[in-house]
Amino acid sequence: MNPFLISWKPKFAVIDFRADEKIFDTLKKFDIIPIKTIKCDDILEPVCGHPDMVLHPIDNTAVVVAPNVFDYYDDVFKNSGIKVIKGGKTLSRNYPNDIAYNVARIRNYAIHNLKYTDEVLKYYLQKSDISFIHINQGYAKCSTACINYDRAITSDITIYNTIRNLGLECLYFNPKNVYLKGFEYGFAGGCMGILNRENFLLTGKIYDEAERENLYSFVTGAGLKIIEGSDNVLTDYGTIIVI
Numbered sequence: 550m551n552p553f554l555i556s557w558k559p560k561f562a563v564i565d566f567r568a569d570e571k572i573f574d575t576l577k578k579f580d581i582i583p584i585k586t587i588k589c590d591d592i593l594e595p596v597c598g599h600p601d602m603v604l605h606p607i608d609n610t611a612v613v614v615a616p617n618v619f620d621y622y623d624d625v626f627k628n629s630g631i632k633v634i635k636g637g638k639t640l641s642r643n644y645p646n647d648i649a650y651n652v653a654r655i656r657n658y659a660i661h662n663l664k665y666t667d668e669v670l671k672y673y674l675q676k677s678d679i680s681f682i683h684i685n686q687g688y689a690k691c692s693t694a695c696i697n698y699d700r701a702i703t704s705d706i707t708i709y710n711t712i713r714n715l716g717l718e719c720l721y722f723n724p725k726n727v728y729l730k731g732f733e734y735g736f737a738g739g740c741m742g743i744l745n746r747e748n749f750l751l752t753g754k755i756y757d758e759a760e761r762e763n764l765y766s767f768v769t770g771a772g773l774k775i776i777e778g779s780d781n782v783l784t785d786y787g788t789i790i791v792i
Contacts, residue, residue, distance in 0.1 A: 595731035599787020648687035735785025
């Protein structure tokens with residue numbers, strides 16, 4: 550199962566504690582309980598609340614979590630039916646020591662810089678019959694959003710070429726359209742993703758008309774309705790992890 554393709558009725562969404570309040574309201578309208586992240590003081594401030602930096606869902610019943618914030622999520626998901634597994638890699642401030650859980654998924658593939666992927670996460674992915682593809686980009690999930698089984702959006706040209714070489718469809722989305730405080734720009738995977746079986750969530754608005762048209766056509770062509778979670782510019786909050 551690819552946990553970023555929501556084929557079940559989701560219960561929870563892990564989201565950056567700094568996200569626009571309208572996004573929290575949007576999640577609640579779809580009967581999804583927002584779970585605010587806890588700040589991870591050991592990584593850079595702009596991404597210290599990004600879910601995809603500190604945890605990775607194996608499926609819709611289990612997540613691997615960095616030791617830095619394990620106790621928080623273990624408590625949050627207590628009695629929820631979600632198994633919380635402690636990862637092996639403790640994250641630290643500078644690249645590549647902050648990328649261990651930032652793995653992109655499409656179809657039954659896991660795409661990442663495999664030199665730095667957390668070994669516990671690798672173990673559980675292997676148990677799920679996931680095939681690994683090595684790339685040099687460590688922020689793979691930050692950069693990538695699934696649309697359906699055969700289609701994804703990415704703001705990284707290496708990942709774009711990798712997905713296309715698998716015979717799958719991929720849209721390159723210019724990261725200059727994504728705001729991330731503290732950086733020149735953000736990433737596609739951190740500002741968009743599947744909300745449920747019918748809807749695709751954007752964290753804000755795309756103001757580049759051509760980019761907006763291309764993305765809307767690509768997503769709606771897969772049968773999904775686009776929901777704009779706020780009136781602000783499209784903002785990278787890290788992947789909103791829906792479980």
